[in-house]
Amino acid sequence: xxxxxxxxxxxxxxxxxxxxxxxxxxxxxxxxxxxxxxxxxxxxxxxxxxxxxxxxxxxxx
Numbered sequence: 001x002x003x004x005x006x007x008x009x010x011x012x013x014x015x016x017x018x019x020x021x022x023x024x025x026x027x028x029x030x031x032x033x034x035x036x037x038x039x040x041x042x043x044x045x046x047x048x049x050x051x052x053x054x055x056x057x058x059x060x061x
Contacts, residue, residue, distance in 0.1 A: 001027065004034045012037055017048050 005020050017035060024030040024047075033048045042055045053059055 001029045002032045002034065003027070003030055004036065007035060007037045010038045010040075012039065012045070012050055017046055020048055021046060 003020060003023055007016055009016070012035065016037075020033045020035060024033050035048050035050045036053055036056065037050065039052050040054065042049070042051045044050065
């Protein structure tokens, strides 16, 4: 199972991951957690794949 959260902000604070991390602990079988946000960089933080919306398939020019 994968879970996704979308944030409109252009920065990711430590608190931005709280909901996903909490859900991942409650829901057994979460393989990957994604946070899509309005920034420019994609990276992994605390086992969450933080993904810039521009890096989503079909989102770029």
